[in-house]
Amino acid sequence: MSERVRASVRVDGVVQGVGFRPFVYRTATAAGVGGYVRNAGGYIDAAFEGDRDAVEDVIETIRSEAPPLSRVRAVDVSWERPAGVEAFEIRDSGADEAGDGGVSVPPDTGICERCLADVRDPTSRYHGYWATSCVDCGPRYTVVRDVPYDRASTSMDEFQMCPDCRDSYETPSDRRYHAQTVACPACGPELRYETDGGVDTDTPLDSATQALADGEILAVKGTGGTHLVCDATAVATVQRLRQRTGRPTKPFALMVPDVSAVESFAAVGEGERETLTDLRRPITLLEAEGDMPWLAAVAPGLHTVGVMLPYAGLHHLLFDRVEGPLVMTSANRPGEPMVTAATALWETLGEVIDGALLHDREIVARCDDSVVRVVDGAPHFLRRSRGWTPARLPNPPGDDTSPAVLAVGGSRDVTIALADGGGVVLSQHIGGVDGPAGTAFHRETIDRLTDLAGISPALVACDRHPEYITTAEARRHARDGLVGPVQVDHHHAHAAALCGEHEIERAVIVTADGTGYGRDGTIWGGEVLDTRYETADRVGGLAPFSLPGGEKAVRHPARILAGLLDDDDAVDDRLVETGAVETAAEAAVVRRQAETGTNAPATTSAGRYLDAISALLGVCSRRDYQGEPALRLEAHASEGAVRDIELPFTTDDGRRVLDTATLVSRLAALRKRESTADVAATAQDALARGLGTIAADYARDNGITAVGFTGGVAYNEAIYAVLRQTVSDAGIAFVGPERVPPGDGGIAYGQALVATARDAS
Amino acid sequence: LTHGTGGQATRDLVSETLTAGFEDAGDALVGLADFDDGAVLPVGDKKLVVTTDTHVVQPPFFPGGDIGRLAVSGTVNDLAVMGATEVRGLTSGVVVEANYPREKLERIADSMAEACREADAPVVSGDTKVMGNGELDGITINTAGVGVAEHVTPDSDLSPQDVIIVTDTIGEHGIALLAEREGIDFEADLESDVQPVNDLLAAVLEVGGEAVTAMKDPTRTGLAGALNEMARKSEVGIEVTDERVPVTGDVTGAGELLGLDPYQIANEGVAILGVEPTAAEPVLAALRDHPKGENAAAIGKAIDDHHGRVVLDTGIGNRYMREPSKEAVPRIC
Ligand SMILES: [Fe+3]
Ligand SMILES: [Mg+2]
Ligand SMILES: [Zn+2]
Ligand SMILES: [Zn+2]
Structure with a gap:
């Protein structure tokens, strides 16, 4: 028999609201070890007493087998004299989720392996049950009405626990001990399948799968929202979905049963495998492989496709009955938020769907699927939403006396952020807010998150764009008593967000995106910013060019060539050829517009430069969704080789800039000799090297140690890799957006940091 | 020159400069601070509507009209949308650059007269000033008008369901x-x-x-x-x-x-x-x-x-x- 010992253990990391104490309890009791475990405000404090081998086993298990939602950063052990304790106890009673000033509501997760095993086990009382969950998994943020997080404050309160479920809920050794969403077929929410003809409550899954097999389009209500679902391999069905939703080319996301099924049509690298199988189940952007004919209808003209694995028990049960893959796209009308309630579903999407697989658990907070893309080896968020909201992000360093801040976000891919000394809570994807439904969702999210996070903002921050709805909303909050609005330049917000996630005070940030309001009233989007939290100096970027027709030029990118290409015939040809205008006379009007500046604002947008190249090469003539021309250009470029081209640098208003007009003319000349793919690759490479060189040279000349890259253009794999390489080759540290979306979904986070820092200074 | 397009920037400029100090609207029912199309003053049991507008337009001649027709129509319509559809009188103040072609001036005067006939609006007072070359870009016309409204129709009186x-x-x-x-x-x-x-x-x-x-x-x-x-x-x-x-x-x-x-x-x-x-x-x-x-x-x-x-x-x-x-x-x- 080995020696009796006592270990005092401190566990740091993400250890609250993730079922850590029950896990420790189960581990210790199973090993016959005495002692206690308790939440100690931010970390776990525990003691284990017993045989040395047993105690060491318990500590090892805590290190290596911690609950899926937790992240153990450090386990510190100190040895003490044994106190003669035999029993093991959980010291603080009540919900495990009680935090210390942090958000006490955890994010949602997909179903865990053990719950899934229960669902598949014919002898389990959870067999075939769509809403099986435990303390490690299931909906959280999307079902919570209020804090503290316990069953009574969730939409599960309508479902009285049956004696078995109550027993699990109250037994510390049970995996469902204090699992607020615990439910079983005897007591929990139920599925139903609705059509024009009626409601099926007996075999809803069978009816739904039959409908899918028949080529019908369904709505499927999941955890945080509703998807439009159909058989992805049936081209005619997918086309019908496009036609009914008025989305001719927007790529649809897929849900596929497992990784090996994914590998039959897309490349899954190490990074992609990790994000695909992450318990939070984001949509992962993958490179298509093997030319499956149906893929072209799912993601027209792109070389990438968004794929996710099943995350709710419901999805797994669906895939027990269909082979998949299934199209799974959010159920919403263009520009409006996703539908969450059954009545609203038939009202707004009755023309789109043939049937609906629904359940009777209320979705309290709509939460779209998160979307990631592994860029240059690291996952980047295209959308940080389900699975991550409302986990906290870092505050600007060295600051905890500032007032709490509400940041209202931008205009596209809107999120909101709340900041106080404890960190920054970035909301789920809200999306467009230019209509009543979007604005209502925006307001609702602010109300809910301030409640759940326990942050009452004293200051409000917004974009500098005078016409954003969110700017008007910020003014409304200011009228209602908040200080502000603090107006933050769009690109400063992007850059500050990148500094914030890396907790660095100053860096040169390349901010390349589509559109942001610049201080000088022009449209920025290809900027090199010497960034601090309080201010950002525009020190370089792209030379300005004209956007004849304003937003029209965004939809018809050939118009941009009228301001970039010094060759009237070529411009007219592209304008007519791409359908931007119908006649040569109309083309002349657009050129005239560029000359006179009539509704032709100036821009330095990298996104518009890529759009223009896309139009020049005939790769995309009309933008039907955000970023389409640039995405299609990237698809072509991925097949091409970079050709030698001299980068034309010049100065504009004291800044070192890449001369866009000269560059585009050189690329147009190159087009006469080289393939479309090669010119596309060269155009991307020139942008990346140009901006990377300007940033790296400025950093070196000014003794700044880090260069970063963010903005929507940072999703482009080739541009990102070349820019990073350019910076690294110059011997300067590079930082990229890994925790916060580089697109406009990260704007609110940056706004919150800037407002906090400005207030402090 | 972003302040002349009539949007938010104009509202800010005007409220910060030109209307500050004129807050006292006397007994006007609709005054300067209301930023409506015209003012409404009680005279006995009648409601007198008054408005003024200074017209600068580039170019002064355009398909379908000219600055003269615009100057009369603008003021007549400002009165009318306040409820004063019968114009009691218009005034016209014209400022022209010294070298402005006489023949153009005549065309403008003619179209003012024609618009007045159409509106049944008498010009009751006028004034013309000439400024040096380069001191003004061609021509500017100010018109003011008065009318009487039985029922005032401001832009602020919508009710739900209207x-x-x-x-x-x-x-x-x-x-x-x-x-x-x-x-x-x-x-x-x-x-x-x-x-x-x-x-x-x-x-x-x-x-x-x-x-x-x-x-x-x-x-x-x-x-x-x-x-x-x-x-x-x-x-x-x-x-x-x-x-x-x-x-x-x-x-x-x-x-x-x-x-x-x-x-x-x-x-x-x-x-x-x-x-x-x-x-x-x-x-x-x-x-x-x-x-x-x-x-x-x-x-x-x-x-x-x-x-x-x-x-x-x-x-x-x-x-x-x-x-x-x-x-x-x-x-x-
Ligand atoms: Fe942006
Ligand atoms: Mg008027
Ligand atoms: Zn589970
Ligand atoms: Zn039950």
Whole structure:
């Protein structure tokens, strides 16, 4: 028999609201070890007493087998004299989720392996049950009405626990001990399948799968929202979905049963495998492989496709009955938020769907699927939403006396952020807010998150764009008593967000995106910013060019060539050829517009430069969704080789800039000799090297140690890799957006940091 | 020069400088601080409407009109949308550059006289000043007018459920002017429809009376600016159905080509009405009986939601109708 010992253990990391104490309890009791475990405000404090081998086993298990939602950063052990304790106890009673000033509501997760095993086990009382969950998994943020997080404050309160479920809920050794969403077929929410003809409550899954097999389009209500679902391999069905939703080319996301099924049509690298199988189940952007004919209808003209694995028990049960893959796209009308309630579903999407697989658990907070893309080896968020909201992000360093801040976000891919000394809570994807439904969702999210996070903002921050709805909303909050609005330049917000996630005070940030309001009233989007939290100096970027027709030029990118290409015939040809205008006379009007500046604002947008190249090469003539021309250009470029081209640098208003007009003319000349793919690759490479060189040279000349890259253009794999390489080759540290979306979904986070820092200074 | 386009920047400039110090409106029922189309002063048991407008337009001659016709129509219409459809008198103050061609001046005077005849509006006082070459760009005309309103129709009196009517197709004036100014050839007959509409609005008031709750002149900031202003001032929302707004194909086409939203384009000779639901049909019938109102349409209604905003039903979803801004800055990525 080995020696009796006592270990005092401190566990740091993400250890609250993730079922850590029950896990420790189960581990210790199973090993016959005495002692206690308790939440100690931010970390776990525990003691284990017993045989040395047993105690060491318990500590090892805590290190290596911690609950899926937790992240153990450090386990510190100190040895003490044994106190003669035999029993093991959980010291603080009540919900495990009680935090210390942090958000006490955890994010949602997909179903865990053990719950899934229960669902598949014919002898389990959870067999075939769509809403099986435990303390490690299931909906959280999307079902919570209020804090503290316990069953009574969730939409599960309508479902009285049956004696078995109550027993699990109250037994510390049970995996469902204090699992607020615990439910079983005897007591929990139920599925139903609705059509024009009626409601099926007996075999809803069978009816739904039959409908899918028949080529019908369904709505499927999941955890945080509703998807439009159909058989992805049936081209005619997918086309019908496009036609009914008025989305001719927007790529649809897929849900596929497992990784090996994914590998039959897309490349899954190490990074992609990790994000695909992450318990939070984001949509992962993958490179298509093997030319499956149906893929072209799912993601027209792109070389990438968004794929996710099943995350709710419901999805797994669906895939027990269909082979998949299934199209799974959010159920919403263009520009409006996703539908969450059954009545609203038939009202707004009755023309789109043939049937609906629904359940009777209320979705309290709509939460779209998160979307990631592994860029240059690291996952980047295209959308940080389900699975991550409302986990906290870092505050600007060295600051905890500032007032709490509400940041209202931008205009596209809107999120909101709340900041106080404890960190920054970035909301789920809200999306467009230019209509009543979007604005209502925006307001609702602010109300809910301030409640759940326990942050009452004293200051409000917004974009500098005078016409954003969110700017008007910020003014409304200011009228209602908040200080502000603090107006933050769009690109400063992007850059500050990148500094914030890396907790660095100053860096040169390349901010390349589509559109942001610049201080000088022009449209920025290809900027090199010497960034601090309080201010950002525009020190370089792209030379300005004209956007004849304003937003029209965004939809018809050939118009941009009228301001970039010094060759009237070529411009007219592209304008007519791409359908931007119908006649040569109309083309002349657009050129005239560029000359006179009539509704032709100036821009330095990298996104518009890529759009223009896309139009020049005939790769995309009309933008039907955000970023389409640039995405299609990237698809072509991925097949091409970079050709030698001299980068034309010049100065504009004291800044070192890449001369866009000269560059585009050189690329147009190159087009006469080289393939479309090669010119596309060269155009991307020139942008990346140009901006990377300007940033790296400025950093070196000014003794700044880090260069970063963010903005929507940072999703482009080739541009990102070349820019990073350019910076690294110059011997300067590079930082990229890994925790916060580089697109406009990260704007609110940056706004919150800037407002906090400005207030402090 | 972003302050002259009539949007938020203009509102800020004016309220910070020119109206500060004039807060005391005396006994005016509608005063300077109301930023309405004109002022309303009580005289005995009558309501005197007064308005003034200084016209600078580039170019002074354009298809469908000139600065003279514009100067008279603008002031007559400002009176009329306040409810004073009968013009008691106009004043005209003309400032010209010394070398301004006499023949052009005569043309302008003629079209002023013609517009006055159309509006049945007497010019009762005038003044002309000549300034040195280069001290002014051609010509500027100020007109002021007075009239009497039985029933005042400010732009702030909409109530939920009031039907919103426009009296004519929108956007022709602004597009015609823009094309002429920028030398853009649209291959279409784009003509300004600048005209006095006091006779048309007299017909409206005759049928609608007190049920006509609000009227407005959607000039510089277009239909979108005017509707948003009405929603803000009346503390209501306004709901508009896209496909019901009358716009000619030529204006739509020119707007498409330039990337301009017809809702944000200036008008002259068009009015927006708010009418109680029961009076909407008779008012529409009266409008369509009149030669200047044959394209009139009910485009939406006031609602007790989305206060201060205009919700546009586009057929595939609802979005807010945007006001024109000082700079045309796209918002989409
Ligand atoms: Fe952006
Ligand atoms: Mg006026
Ligand atoms: Zn589980
Ligand atoms: Zn149960």
